[in-house]
Amino acid sequence: MFSAxxxxxxxxxxxxxxxxxxxxxxxxxxxxxxxxxxxxxSRETRDxxxxxxxxxxxxxxxxxxxxxxxxxxxxxxxxxGVLRHCFRKxxxxxxxxxxxxxxxxxxRLLEKAAGEYGRAYGEDYIYLGYNPDWSGTMLRLGxxxxxxxxxxxxxxxxxxxxxxxxxxxYDDVDLLVCINGxxxxxxxxxxxxxxxxxxxxxxxxxxxxxxxxxxYNTGQISGFLGGIRGAAEYEKMLGLPxxxxxxxGSQSCAHVLIVLLIIAGNVGYLxxxxxxxxxxx
Amino acid sequence: MHISSDIxxxxxxxxxxxxxxFLYRENxxxxxxxxLLVGVSAGxxxxxxxxxxxxxxxxxxxxxGGNYWLVFGALLGAMMFLKxxxxxxxxxxxxxxxxxxxxxxxxxxxxxxxxxxxxVGGTIRNPFAAGNSAGDAIxxxxxxxxxxxxxxxxxFSARRTGVVKHVSRVGMLFLLAGFGATFxxxxxxxxxxxxxxxxxxxxxxxxxxx
Amino acid sequence: xxxxxxxxxxxxxxxFMMIQFFIPHPAxxxxxxxxxxxxxxxxxxxxxxxxxxxxRFHAGRxxxxxxxGWYSSAALLGLAxxxxxxxxxxxxDGPYRWMFNNVQAPMQATMFSLLxxxxxxxxxxxxxxxxxxxxxxxxxxxxxMLGRVTLGTLLSWDIGGQTLSLAxxxxxxxxxxxxxxxxxxxxxxxxGMIATALRIIIGLERTYLGRD
Numbered sequence: 001m002f003s004a005x006x007x008x009x010x011x012x013x014x015x016x017x018x019x020x021x022x023x024x025x026x027x028x029x030x031x032x033x034x035x036x037x038x039x040x041x042s043r044e045t046r047d048x049x050x051x052x053x054x055x056x057x058x059x060x061x062x063x064x065x066x067x068x069x070x071x072x073x074x075x076x077x078x079x080x081g082v083l084r085h086c087f088r089k090x091x092x093x094x095x096x097x098x099x100x101x102x103x104x105x106x107x108r109l110l111e112k113a114a115g116e117y118g119r120a121y122g123e124d125y126i127y128l129g130y131n132p133d134w135s136g137t138m139l140r141l142g143x144x145x146x147x148x149x150x151x152x153x154x155x156x157x158x159x160x161x162x163x164x165x166x167x168x169x170y171d172d173v174d175l176l177v178c179i180n181g182x183x184x185x186x187x188x189x190x191x192x193x194x195x196x197x198x199x200x201x202x203x204x205x206x207x208x209x210x211x212x213x214x215x216y217n218t219g220q221i222s223g224f225l226g227g228i229r230g231a232a233e234y235e236k237m238l239g240l241p242x243x244x245x246x247x248x249g250s251q252s253c254a255h256v257l258i259v260l261l262i263i264a265g266n267v268g269y270l271x272x273x274x275x276x277x278x279x280x281x
Numbered sequence: 282m283h284i285s286s287d288i289x290x291x292x293x294x295x296x297x298x299x300x301x302x303f304l305y306r307e308n309x310x311x312x313x314x315x316x317l318l319v320g321v322s323a324g325x326x327x328x329x330x331x332x333x334x335x336x337x338x339x340x341x342x343x344x345x346g347g348n349y350w351l352v353f354g355a356l357l358g359a360m361m362f363l364k365x366x367x368x369x370x371x372x373x374x375x376x377x378x379x380x381x382x383x384x385x386x387x388x389x390x391x392x393x394x395x396x397x398x399x400x401v402g403g404t405i406r407n408p409f410a411a412g413n414s415a416g417d418a419i420x421x422x423x424x425x426x427x428x429x430x431x432x433x434x435x436x437f438s439a440r441r442t443g444v445v446k447h448v449s450r451v452g453m454l455f456l457l458a459g460f461g462a463t464f465x466x467x468x469x470x471x472x473x474x475x476x477x478x479x480x481x482x483x484x485x486x487x488x489x490x491x
Numbered sequence: 492x493x494x495x496x497x498x499x500x501x502x503x504x505x506x507f508m509m510i511q512f513f514i515p516h517p518a519x520x521x522x523x524x525x526x527x528x529x530x531x532x533x534x535x536x537x538x539x540x541x542x543x544x545x546x547r548f549h550a551g552r553x554x555x556x557x558x559x560g561w562y563s564s565a566a567l568l569g570l571a572x573x574x575x576x577x578x579x580x581x582x583x584d585g586p587y588r589w590m591f592n593n594v595q596a597p598m599q600a601t602m603f604s605l606l607x608x609x610x611x612x613x614x615x616x617x618x619x620x621x622x623x624x625x626x627x628x629x630x631x632x633x634x635x636m637l638g639r640v641t642l643g644t645l646l647s648w649d650i651g652g653q654t655l656s657l658a659x660x661x662x663x664x665x666x667x668x669x670x671x672x673x674x675x676x677x678x679x680x681x682x683g684m685i686a687t688a689l690r691i692i693i694g695l696e697r698t699y700l701g702r703d
């Protein structure tokens with residue numbers, strides 16, 4: 001028979017590589033054998049979608065692609081969703097980045113979405129590239145987009161870009177969408193929204209989205225996507241299931257595994273505590 | 282299953298596996314990949330900083346737009362490199378002071394409005410306003426009570442006795458619940474990053490149809 | 492001398508950038524815009540300085556023949572290759588972009604994905620129901636974790652005609668209790684940022700200038 005103490009000792013001595021292996025398996029299997037799980041759309045995602053949906057055909061949307069490769073698994077589905085939504089509707093996109101590692105990602109996603117909908121660079125969308133000094137850039141865009149970014153990512157002078165002919169500050173931008181893996185959404189809210197009254201929504205990594213609820217509650221951020229779940233909900237609203245939807249099976253299984261690990265860890269802890277108490281009597 | 286024949290995909294897959302090898306134990310392959318990543322990233326960033334900070338923001342507006350004030354920017358930027366020498370390091374603080382102080386100046390009104398005043402306004406709301414459901418009313422009251430208790434918890438100037446003790450205790454429980462929510466979301470984010478890598482290995486490299 | 496000059500510059504520019512918010516005059520806005528443009532150039536140079544410091548660090552390791560110097564060679568080689576590729580073939584397409592897509596992006600993404608394994612291991616070893624405080628944290632964490640995935644929608648119960656689900660509980664926690672806790676922190680952080688900014692402007696905060 002196993003005693004409480006021996007079980008507790010076995011649980012405490014569990015090699016972490018066994019846990020790693022379990023995590024790997026529960027993530028891998030649902031990718032090979034997809035689970036068809038329902039996705040219920042939350043109100044913050046619905047608001048995010050509706051803000052873009054409410055834009056007119058020729059509206060201008062500023063898309064800040066503010067993340068690097070470390071978080072692209074979470075944020076690429078959101079950026080692609082926004083671009084497909086805009087290009088499908090005919091909304092014009094002014095994309096830019098405040099992270100030095102973002103241009104490579106932005107280039108790839110813009111080319112992919114524009115190719116799918118046959119949108120032309122310069123007319124339907126532009127990419128202004130990376131600019132140093134994130135806070136100064138957020139403020140400077142409120143005065144002049146062309147002065148903030150004298151050239152686009154490919155070296156074309158901003159004044160020569162047809163899309164920017166009648167667009168030069170937040171006054172000419174109908175909606176700001178910030179897809180970010182950091183605190184940038186909060187600072188877009190402070191500098192673009194609070195100072196210039198720019199209407200905005202944001203797409204956030206799961207870790208950062210818990211800090212966005214308070215801005216959503218005050219109306220400073222009109223809607224947001226939280227992590228891959230937010231991306232899956234947005235894909236459902238668009239009717240374009242993609243990587244966010246595919247990920248939900250693995251995501252669900254991995255969360256269950258972690259809850260089971262927490263329970264197992266606590267069983268070991270409680271058994272060890274009981275054995276210790278018995279030993280001390 | 283159609284394994285990729287793209288050399289780029291193969292290099293990406295091998296790099297991915299090299300980093301994953303750390304899960305077994307630290308090894309030379311992982312350390313090589315780690316340092317290569319640092320170098321390649323630094324090179325990528327260096328080009329982006331030089332291209333955006335010096336060419337797009339300085340040289341082009343100066344030569345094409347005649348904005349000669351930007352020369353001050355270049356001079357200040359050049360002074361930054363004085364920090365590399367022990368004797369001239371002090372003068373390298375001039376651009377640092379410029380950068381820090383301008384940021385500090387414009388931060389004050391914007392942060393005061395966005396992070397303080399609007400948040401206080403969002404806390405003090407009428408729970409029984411027209412159009413509010415019973416659920417909305419409860420949420421409004423919970424937010425109000427929670428914010429007050431949390432702020433009392435952080436008010437270290439008051440002695441933790443009597444009412445203050447109990448209120449700050451409730452504040453702490455709110456904070457712990459908030460951290461619990463952060464933990465739940467953190468797990469979600471980290472797992473997603475792993476799913477992204479597995480999707481790459483299966484779909485792009487091995488050609489398994491997902 | 493340089494230190495005094497830095498403190499005077501901080502006072503004048505900090506004060507100006509603060510009060511310009513309240514003076515919408517074209518002349519003031521013009522100076523404000525120029526200062527923002529200059530700041531972006533300065534920061535670009537600061538970042539370049541950061542990369543140069545990295546090069547100095549790795550070059551030092553190679554020169555001093557320290558353990559792991561071979562790895563530093565790999566780092567410097569990677570850096571040099573990227574710069575040369577950008578100078579020769581440009582940044583739009585070509586090898587510079589290829590290296591980003593096939594070397595930097597996948598490895599950087601994988602490096603961060605390792606956290607998935609460690610967060611699971613940490614959850615197993617560190618999350619203990621030791622007392623009420625730890626139990627609250629754990630309970631909310633589990634509800635949010637399960638409620639934010641599709642499983643939370645499936646786990647629901649009918650109680651007195653009302654449907655209660657983990658997804659609903661998670662949603663309510665995030666929109667109420669979480670907002671209260673994070674807002675309490677945010678107001679404190681906001682006031683702290685403002686206090687620090689004021690201390691920088693009036694010269695009480697000088698740590699950013701380094702030691703005397």
